[in-house]
Amino acid sequence: MAAAHADYTFRHDHLLGIEGLHPLDIKHVLDLSDTYADATRAGRRPDPILTGKTVVNLFFENSTRTLSSFEIAARRLGADVISMPVAQSSVKKGETLIDTAMTLNAMKPDALVIRHSASGGAKLLSRKVDCAVINAGDGTHEHPTQALLDLLTIRRTKGRIEGLKVVICGDIAHSRVARSTTMALHLMGARVHLCGPRTLIPPGTDTWGAESAGTDFDRALPGADVVMMLRLQLERMNGSLLPSQREYFRYFGLTADRLALAKDNAIVMHPGPMNRGVEIESSIADGERSVITQQVEMGVAVREAVLHLLAGGRA
């Protein structure tokens, strides 16, 4: 499939994070993702540009949706796909991330998709292997393909990203999605406002590109084009970061009344998996302004585009 700009090349060997990408890179990935999304919707199979290529999914953390999304994306492009459920395998026997990486590297894959519970895990891997590394989430650091699929979903729904007001609400401190998506939205000209309990808002969110980070969801919502809710890890209650689910929902849960504060055509997003009744009311999650399932759909398209760019061009 032809890229949108003939004079542009995607110059990255890996996709480790949004940090380090240029707005043109993001635009390019989104444009290519669009063509993949359109093809799927039209019932066309894309060109099998990854035929003969091997993609290894190395998931050190359990994941259903991201892992299957990468698997489907790679298979649609004709790649041979191996998914290593490392959470249960040799790592338990004391093998380190680097040992596992070196072992796999010796088998000459074309791309390694990695999810790891440690921030910087993908970066570490990329220093030790010869193939493309795609970060599918590293600790509380980055989750770039999630950010890209969020942007694609927004762009397809709203027709643009620049100038939109996006409110992201929830556990900002522990969210790799918040980091990546905020940075990506900022790069593309959106205005991002973060919101959550004070204990879950880290310092320095302005360096990610956020315009504000506050604790009053109701005050953040007016004028919002996009409301993105983050998953609340229920363990946070034990760590004395939050009093209770009930209180959290009272101040930060997305209800119909709250959504009414945003623009009339505001869309609702969630990276999943959702805690219904904790961060989002079921009727909103399933309502007509929710684009949550579309996010999942766009996830495959974005991953096709990323695999295309990183594994497709290599001899």
Add this chain to the structure above:
Amino acid sequence: MSLQILNARLLDPATGSDAIGGVFIDKGVIKEFRTGTGVSFKDAKETIDAGGLCLAPGLIDLRAKTGEPGEEHKETLATASRAALSGGITSLVVMPDTRPVIDDVALVQFIAERGRETAFARVYPAGGLTVGLAGEAMSEIGLMAEAGAVLFTNGDWPVASAQVMKRVMTYAASRGAIVMSRPDDHTLAGSGVMNAGEFAARHGLSGIPIEAEWLGAARDVVLAEQTGCTLILDQVTSQRTLDIVDVARGRGAKVFTTVAAHSLFFNELDVGDYLTYCKVNPPFRSEKARKTLIRALQEGAIDAVVSAHDPQPPEEKRLPFGEASFGAAGLETVLPCLLTLVAEGELSLLEALAPVTIGPASILGLPQGRIAKGAPADLILFDAGKPWLCDRDHLLSRSKNSPFDGRRLQGRVLRTFVGGKTVFER
């Protein structure tokens, strides 16, 4: 065997003297020294012409970890000594957090003996403050002191219980023993892996808040004041901690402070892309904090600069940042780090040398660390301005985990003497 070193720039932080002169050494001690050009001594069997290079007391390091006994793959006393001497350190206090922990008389004797037998540097054992460093039962502080332990510490695991700490310090005070403690409220520092702040947040790494150091320091200095125990506050990283110490000193507490050399050189941004060699505890703090530590050194508010040498093999460091071990190899870079700060105009030579010579010597009551008649002839000859590139593969430490790897430094030791004998020459 007598020796004279002539035509040297004699630097003695104890007296503040900095002048060309010569030293006469006999039977391992400094017999005589004189400043002025053309100085020489009768009866010297051997003469070294220093050619104007700096001659200073050998460094005294209050905090080095080795792996002996139990983890010799990390470092032995012999390899640590070799590394130390090449970095100008002639006396080092070794930490008790080994396997087993140095928490009884026999083990203190073992370290002292192994030091004498296998190391050319002077090795001083530090005793474990509590049995097994578990922070529960007091160890035999009096007996270990008799056996040669120069101070008592719980090392990297500061005693968590204030009650235990108070009792141990009360007892230590009655035996005249020195307690060294890293100020750290672990219930707050928790599972942090680097300095808490914007950089940690952006990189998704859990932070060690500076408040944990302040709270720990406040507890320890209050107990020092109440018990009369001499306390070394180990590896301070911020001005506010020094302020806390100042208040306690004003009330009569006997408190000394140390700073790790690497904390004078690096800040939190050096962690960069998850560089595990820069994972240390206490962590590298902000640039502002680093600057205030240097100012404190200028003002003489810091009693000792330590190597905080903590050798870690690749398997402990080639891990994701959060999972890697804390610790940096430091014996070979203390002096170059300080001399680089001198070259950059941040410190004078004497300001840089005082906290690694007379400073620690005074805390422990050691006769070395000065150029004085009758002092042990532990001396270093160095080129204060010599530029060099720190390459971990050329370090003598058995473990190569130096954050200085790849850094350009200025100032290098050319010859090290212990008891008048040349024990290292570059």
